[in-house]
Amino acid sequence: MKIALAQLNYHIGNFELNTKKIIETIHAAKAKKVDLVVFAELAVCGYPARDFLEFTEFIELCDKAVVAIAAECKGIAAIVGCPSVNPKIEGKNLFNSAYFLEKGRVKAKVHKTLLPTYDVFDEYRYFEPNTQFELVELMGKKIALTICEDLWNVDEDPLYVKAPMDELIHLRPDLMINIAASPFDYRHREDRLEVLSNNCEKYNLPLIYVNHIGAQTELVFDGGSMVMNANGHLIDELKYFEEDFSIVEFNSGLCAFEAKEVSIGGAWQNEDNDKPLDVSGLETIERIYNALVLGIRDYFQKSGFSKATLGMSGGIDSAVVLALAAEALGKDNVLPVLMPSQYSTNHSVDDSMDMINLIGCKHETIAIKDIFDSFQTALKPQFKDLPFNLTEENMQARIRGVLLMAISNKFGYILLNTSNKSENAVGYGTLYGDMCGGLSVIGDVYKTQVFALARYINRNGIIIPENIITKEPSAELRPDQKDSDSLPEYEALDKVLYQYVELRKSSREIIAQGVDEVLVKRILKLVNTNEYKRHQTPPILRVSPKAFGIGRRMPIVGKYLS
Incomplete structure (x- = not known):
C-alpha cells in the first residue's frame, strides 16, 4: 500500500483555498498510484479556528467542503481533519474529527479523545471527547487513526491519562496514523521525536504522522511530518517550515516501510530544561x-x-x-x-x-x-x-x-x-x-x-x-x-526570566540555584506588576515553550509575587 504524507499550509476559514489545495494534492497523489493520502488535523477549516466553531454556518461550510473532497476520492482514499457534528448529543455536539474518505464518500469518522486545554490550546471549549474506539480498514490493513494529543501520552508522565491507543491496540491494528496541528517552539522537535518513538516501541507498531506548516497569527506550525517503524526509528521526515509531500510503501511487519532510516541530527532527548537559558546553539x-x-x-x-x-x-x-x-x-x-x-x-x-x-x-x-x-x-x-x-x-x-x-x-x-x-x-x-x-x-x-x-x-x-x-x-x-541604568545586565536578567516564565519556578527555587536573592525578587516583582502592559501588546509570534499572550494567562490585579 502506497501512502502519501501531505504537509500543507492552510488558512483558517478559507474553505475555497483549503479545499482546492487538498483536492489538487489528491489528484497529484493519484497520478503517482498512491492508495492513501493523509492530511493534517482540522485541515479543512484551518487550526485553531477558535470561536468560528460556534457559528452554524462555519460548520455547514466544513461539511460542504468534506463532501467536495470526498467526491474526488475515487481510486484513492484520503484522511482529512475537519469538525463534525453529532446532533444526537446534547450540549457540545461538535467533535474534532478525522474523516476517512473512499469511493467518493465518507466511509468513517474518528473523533479526538484527548482535548488539550494547556498553554495555547482550548479545545475542550469547543469539542466533545471521543468515547468509542474503532479501526479504519483499507486494502486489508487495519489502521489505528488518532489525532494529535491522542498519541502524545506516555506511561511515565505523572499526569498520564489512558490514551486511545491503549484501547485500539486490543483490536490488533497494523499501522498507526496520527494527524496533528502541533505548534512550533524551539524545543518541540526533540519532544515530538521522543514521544512518538516511545509510542511506536510501546505498541510495537509503525507510525505515519502528518502536521501543519504555516503561521496562524501568533502560532507557527513547523511541519516535520514523519514516518517511523515499529522500533521507533525514523524512516522519513518531511521539511520544516515548508510545504512538503512524501510517499512511502507500507507492508506488514516490523520493518513496514521500504525506505532507509534517516539521520535526525543528534540525540532526541532534550537538554535538562532546568539549566540556565543557552542561546549559543x-x-x-x-x-x-x-x-x-x-x-x-x-x-x-x-x-x-x-x-x-x-x-x-x-x-x-x-x-x-x-x-x-x-x-x-x-x-x-x-x-x-x-x-x-x-x-x-x-x-x-x-x-x-x-x-x-x-x-x-x-x-x-x-x-x-x-x-x-x-x-x-x-x-x-x-x-x-x-x-x-x-x-x-x-x-x-x-x-x-x-x-x-x-x-x-x-x-x-x-x-x-x-x-x-x-x-x-x-x-x-x-x-x-x-x-x-x-x-x-x-x-x-x-x-x-x-x-x-x-x-x-x-x-x-x-x-x-x-x-x-x-x-x-x-x-x-x-x-x-x-x-x-534601569535593568540588570541582560545575561543575568534573561536567566531569571527563563526560570520564572518558561519553567514556572518560584523565587525560592531560583534563589536555591545560587542566584542573588535581591536580584531575583526585584525581577519577579517587575514581571508581575507589569502584567497590565502585556495585556495591551500586539500579537506575539510564539517561538518558545511559554510565550506571553494566549498561552500565559495571568491576572492583572493579582497579589501573588512568587
Whole structure:
C-alpha cells in the first residue's frame, strides 16, 4: 500500500483555498498510484479556528467542503481533519474529527479523545471527547487513526491519562496514523521525536504522522511530518517550515516501510530544561529565525497586506526586525522610519543608515525635536517647573508611535513592533509608544537571543552593522541613557526570566540555584506588576515553550509575587 504524507499550509476559514489545495494534492497523489493520502488535523477549516466553531454556518461550510473532497476520492482514499457534528448529543455536539474518505464518500469518522486545554490550546471549549474506539480498514490493513494529543501520552508522565491507543491496540491494528496541528517552539522537535518513538516501541507498531506548516497569527506550525517503524526509528521526515509531500510503501511487519532510516541530527532527548537559558546553539537560533520569517510572511499574506513599516532606532532590536521583515516580505516592501531626537547620538543615525544601505530598502526620516518641544510648551502650565523624568521619556516614545501609526494608516502598512521578550517581561516599554504595532516580531525572543539572531543573520555576510551588535543598548530618551541604568545586565536578567516564565519556578527555587536573592525578587516583582502592559501588546509570534499572550494567562490585579 502506497501512502502519501501531505504537509500543507492552510488558512483558517478559507474553505475555497483549503479545499482546492487538498483536492489538487489528491489528484497529484493519484497520478503517482498512491492508495492513501493523509492530511493534517482540522485541515479543512484551518487550526485553531477558535470561536468560528460556534457559528452554524462555519460548520455547514466544513461539511460542504468534506463532501467536495470526498467526491474526488475515487481510486484513492484520503484522511482529512475537519469538525463534525453529532446532533444526537446534547450540549457540545461538535467533535474534532478525522474523516476517512473512499469511493467518493465518507466511509468513517474518528473523533479526538484527548482535548488539550494547556498553554495555547482550548479545545475542550469547543469539542466533545471521543468515547468509542474503532479501526479504519483499507486494502486489508487495519489502521489505528488518532489525532494529535491522542498519541502524545506516555506511561511515565505523572499526569498520564489512558490514551486511545491503549484501547485500539486490543483490536490488533497494523499501522498507526496520527494527524496533528502541533505548534512550533524551539524545543518541540526533540519532544515530538521522543514521544512518538516511545509510542511506536510501546505498541510495537509503525507510525505515519502528518502536521501543519504555516503561521496562524501568533502560532507557527513547523511541519516535520514523519514516518517511523515499529522500533521507533525514523524512516522519513518531511521539511520544516515548508510545504512538503512524501510517499512511502507500507507492508506488514516490523520493518513496514521500504525506505532507509534517516539521520535526525543528534540525540532526541532534550537538554535538562532546568539549566540556565543557552542561546549559543546554532540549531536553536536557526529554528527561531525560520519560524519568525514564516510567521511574518504568513501574517501579511493571510491578512491581505504586503507592506510593513517600523521604527529604526539604531539599536539591535529594530535592526533584527528589519532584517527578518526584509527576508519575509522583500526589501521593497519594508519601510524603516528614523525618528531622531535631541538625545539621539550621531552613530545611531549612521548605524541605521548603514544597515538600510546594506539591505537596499527605502526609508523615511522624521526628526521629533520640534514636536517634543511643542508638547513640552503645551504642558508647561500643568507641569510648571517639575523636573524632567519618565514622563518626558514616554512622551518621546508616544510621539514616535503616533508618527509610525500615521504612516501605517496613510499608506496601508502594518507596523511591526520591535520590543523583545526581556523588555516585555519587566515592562521596559511605553504603552501607546514603542509597544504599539500590528504584530510583535521578537516579543518571544529574549534580548540575549536577539544578539544571537543578529549573528545568525550575518552568517553569510554583513547585513546588520557590527556597531549595532556591539554597542551598549540604550533607549536614548535622555542624555547618556543606557538600558543597564534601569535593568540588570541582560545575561543575568534573561536567566531569571527563563526560570520564572518558561519553567514556572518560584523565587525560592531560583534563589536555591545560587542566584542573588535581591536580584531575583526585584525581577519577579517587575514581571508581575507589569502584567497590565502585556495585556495591551500586539500579537506575539510564539517561538518558545511559554510565550506571553494566549498561552500565559495571568491576572492583572493579582497579589501573588512568587
